[in-house]
Amino acid sequence: MDDLVTERLVLHPLSVMEAERVASGEPDDGDRWAPGYPADGDMVGARRFLTTCAITGDPAPFGAYEIRIREDGRAIGGLGFHGAPDENLVVTIGYGLIPSARGRGYASEALRRLLRFARESGIVRVGGDADLDNIASQRVMTAAGMRLVGEDEQLRYYDIAWDDDRTTVSGP
Template identity: 65%
Template sequence: MADLITERLVLHPISVDEAEQMTAGEPAADAHWEPGFPAEADVSVAGRFLERCATTGDPQPFGPYLIRRRSDHRAIGGMGFHRPPDEHGNVTIGYGLVPSARGKGYASEALRALLSLARAEGAASVKGDADHDNTASQHVMRAAGMLPVGEDDRVRYFAISWSR
């Protein structure tokens, strides 16, 4: 699977080697991790990715991606699909950035690229959610074109759909 390139970012499909480095907290010499990466959620994603690869194979293009700045190639976060599309073509996304990279539009830029990929690969819809008090994440999804579709006592749900 090739990298996804945006104006300021590279979304790099995580490899088994990179996932192992993330779970061990030991980057390769050329890994270029921003301080704070990988966060606890990134380590969890890497662990689930390794389990999936061992049981069902690499889920790409519907797997996890490292978000790297093009300017310095540093990993500033992660974004990806929780699993491949279900029988209806629905996928769910998740993402996170290190604190120093937040508030710069990187997450929305990366999400737009991932939504475009999902559509090109035949997904019917992409879903996401954010805690009620996480207005920044809600803004990211809105800025990428996702719309609020509901909420419960804990989270607000967002989605974007396309005709198949």
């Protein structure tokens, strides 16, 4: 699978071997990781991807991606799908950046590209969530075109759906 590229970023689909290194937090000589990468969320995401691969096989192209700075190739975070689409062509996403990369619009840029990829791949709806107090993550999803569709005592739920070339909002 090819990298997904934006103006400033490269979204690199992780192989099982790369995900194992991210999950362990131990790079090899070829990895270019910014200081602080992988963060806890990156390691959790890599482990989720590895578990999916072990149980149902590689969900490519609906797996985990490393967010890299296009200019120098340094990894600054991760994003991806929580697994292959369900029978209704719906997927869930997650993302995160190391603290030093936050506040520069990278997460919104990466998420917009991943959402475009999902739509181009036939996905009809993408969902995500954020803790009630994680205002930054809520802003990322809103900036990428997702809409708030509900909340409970812990989370706010966002999604975006496509129908007849129009962006619509649907329930969680």
